Amino acid sequence: MRSLAVANAPTPAAEASKDLAVGQRLQRLCDLLGVAGARLSNISADGLTAIAVAGDQTPVPALEARARAAAQPLVIADTDQPPMRFYAGMVMPGEADHPSQLLSLFDPRPRSQMMATTIAAVAGEALAMAAIARQRRVIEAQNKTIADFTALEEQRRTLFDRASATARIGIWQCNLSDDSLLWTNGVYDLFEIPRNTPVTRELALACYPELSRQRMEAARAHAIANCSDFALDLEIITVKGNRRWMRLTGAVESRDGVAHRVFGMKQDITEEKLLADRTRYLAEFDVMTGLANRSQFQARLAELDSGSAQFGALLLVDLDGFKQINDTHGHAVGDDCLRETARRLVECCIGAALVARIGGDEFAVLLKADLPRQDGLALAQGIVDTMRRPALAQGRTLRISASVGVAQYGGGSAEELFHQADTALYAAKAAGRDTSRSFAA
Template identity: 60%
Template sequence: MRSLAYPLRHPLTEVAGSNDDDFGARLARLCDLLGIAGAQLTTATDSGSAIIAAVGPAADNLALLQARALPGPHRLVLPDIAAAGPSGARFYVGLKLPSAAGGSPLLLSLFDPKPRAAHMAERIAGLAQELVTDATVEQLRQVIECQAKVIAESIQMEQLRRELFERASATAKIGVWQCDLADNSLLWTNGVYDLFEIERGTQVTRELSLSCYTEASRRQMEAARAHAIATCTDFALTVEIITVRGKRRWMRLTGAVESRNGVATRIFGMKQDVTEEKLMADRTRYLAEFDVMTGLANRSQFQAHLAGFDAQGGNGSGALLLVDLDGFKQVNDTYGHALGDECLKEAALRLTASCANAQLVARIGGDEFAVLLGPATPADAAEALAEGIVATIGQPFVRGGHTFKLGASVGVAHYRGGFSQDLFRQADTALYAAKDAGRNTSRTYRADAA
C-alpha cells in the first residue's frame, strides 16, 4: 500500500464534539471511543489500495485482511484471528462505506492485537457503522475527488515537464545517463539511445556502450571515470564514438559521482552530440593554420614555427629555405588562374615529397614557399635539399591538355644564433642571389659575402 501524496483534512464524523479538522486525529478519537488500538481508511486503486489516513500500530496481516474485506459483504467482522503472529491484528472489522456513482470503494478498517468475543466484535462494528453517516461519506468522497484531481493535474504537469525535457534534449542532442556502481547497470534517456543509434528502450550494458568508443577515447574516458570514482569528484571530456550503425560522432561526456561515507555508489551525467561543433572547430582551426588550395601550412603557422628559433637563445641549429616558382606569372597571364592554381598544387605536392624530413613545409605567399629544417639536420643537407627542389620543380607536367615547365629559385640560410627575423632576412637575401644568378638555381647565405 502507499499513502496519497496529499493528506485529507475533513472530518469522518463529529467524534467527541471536537472542532479539530485533522482527519488522523478524528480516527484516533474514534479508536478511543470504540476501545481499539488502530484504524485505517483506504480507497481502492488500479494497483491495489491507497491509504487515506491511519492511526495506531501497524499490523503485518492488515493488507491481507483489507484485500479480503474489499470484495466481500457490507462488512467483515473477525473476532479472533488465531493465525495472527505477534505483530498481527487478532481482531478486525472492515466496513465498506457507501459508494457514490462511479466512485472508488472506501474501506474503514478497525483492528486490535487482542481478540474480542463475537458479540462484542459485532457491537463495535455496529457502533462504528452508526458513527459514519452517508452525508459524511459523501463529503469525504468530494475531498478525495478534489485531491485526486490535484494529483492528476500534478501527474499531468510532470508528464508535460518530461515531454518538454525530452524535446529540449532532442533539440540540444543531449541525453541523461546513470550507472549503478554496485552492478554497473545503466539507465539512459532517449537522447543517449539516439546518440548511439540504439533502439530506444533496449536493455543496454556497459560492455555495449564501451564497444562504441574508439580505442583512444575509451582509454581516455576510463581513466577519467576511474579517477572520479576514486576521488568522488566530477569529470568532463570530449570523446569519439562509432554508433551501432557505423557513424562516427563526437560526444561531450560529463559525469558526477554520488557517494556514501566516502564510497562511490552511483555515477550520472549527460552525453551530448557535439559532432557538428567539433567539425566546425576543426575546420576553423584548419583554415587558421593551413592553405586551403595546397594543403600546406599557411604563413601564420610558418611564422609561429619560425619564432621557435627565438626560444633557442642562440644555442640551436637548423635551416630555412625560401622557394619562389620561376615562370608562374606567365602561366597565370597566358592560361588563367584556374591552370595557375593547378601549377601551385603540383608544386606543393613535389615540395612535400622532396622535403619528407622537414620540420615544416608552408605556402607563405602567391608562389612563395618556405621549408624549415630542424636542429638534427646535417650541415650540408640544406644545400642538397635545395638542389633537389630545383631539379624536382623543373620537371614538366601536364594539366588541362597543356604541358608546363616551371622553375624554382631557392635561398638557404643556416641558423647560427640571433633572432628568427634575421634568419628570414638571410634566406631572403640568398633567394634574391639565386634569382640574380639566372633563376632555376639555389644559393646559400654567407655572412662574409653579405
C-alpha cells in the same frame, strides 16, 4: 475553497520577484558568454511576451520571428546590420502548463562562426538544464500524490528528453553496485541504438575507439575514487558505423564517502567539432595546396625567439616566371602549377619540420635541427632539379623552374634567419634563376 484559492494565488510582488530573479540569471548568462544582451520570452499564438531582459540592447523582431519558426537554433555570426551584429535564438519546447520559450542573445560586435556556434551551444545547454531543473521540481511535487512509481519514472524520462532535445543532450546514469545503466532517449539517439533497448556497459564501451575509451575510463575511475566530477570531449562510433563527437559530463554520488552512482549528460557536438576543425584548418593551412599557410609558418619560425624549438635551416622557394604562366594560360592553369609545386615539395622534403606556402608563388621549408649542413644544401639543389620536370596543367604540358635560398641557423632571431634566406633567394634569382644559393655570413 475560494479563500484558499485566493491565498495560494501569486501576488504581484511575488511575480515581480520571480521576474527579477530570471533577469539576474539572464545577466549572469550574458556575463558568462560575453554578449551585450539577452531576452527570454514566452511564445503564444499572439506572438512573443518578454519575461526578462538583460543588457541595454534590443533584438531585431525579424530575427526573433525566424528563430521562433526554425527547427534548430538560429545562429548568425554577423548580421551585417548595425548596430546589432551577432544574434542567436533558440526555442525551448513547453509543457502542458508551461509555454514554449524563446531565448535571444545579441551583441553589437560580430563573432567568428566557431565562436558564435560555441556561444549558442553553451546557451542551449544552460536553457535545457534550467528546464530540467524546473521539471524535476514538478516531478518531485507529483511524487507526493502519484502512487505508481513506474508511471512517475516514465514521466521523468519523457520530460528529461523533451527538455534536452534543443541542445541534443541525453541524461545517463550508472549504478556502481551492478554497473546497470539508465539512458534517456537522447543518449540512445546519439549512439544510434533503438530506444528502450536494454543497454550494458559492454555495449556502450564497444562504441568507443581505443583512445577515447582509455580517456573516458581514466576520467571515470578518477572521479569514482575521489567522489568528484569529470568532463571531456570524445569520439564514438555508433552501432551503425557513423563517427560522432560527444561531450561527456559526469558526477559521482556517494554515501558515507563511498561512490554508489555516476550520472551526467552526453551531448552530440559533432557539428561543433567539425566546424572548429574546419575553422582551425582554415586558420593554419592553405586551402589550395594543403600546405601550412603563412600564419602557421610565422608561428613556427617565432619558436626560435621563445626558445621552444630549434631549426637547422630555412629554405625559401620561389617559382620562376609564374606571373607569365597566369597571364598566358589563365589562373586555372596557374592554380594547377601551384598544387603540383606543393606536391613535389612534399615529395622532396620528407622529414622536414614544416613545408608551407607563404605567398602567391612563394614557399618555405623549415628543416630540423639535427640535419647536417650539407644535407640542407643538397635538398635545395634537389628541389631545383625536381621543379624542372615538365608539369601537366589543364591538359597542357608546361616547364616550370624554381629558385631556392638557404640560410643555416647558427643562432640569432627568427627575423634574422628569414632575412638571410631571403637574401640567398635574391642571389639565386640574380644568378639567372633555376638555381639555389646559400647565405654567406
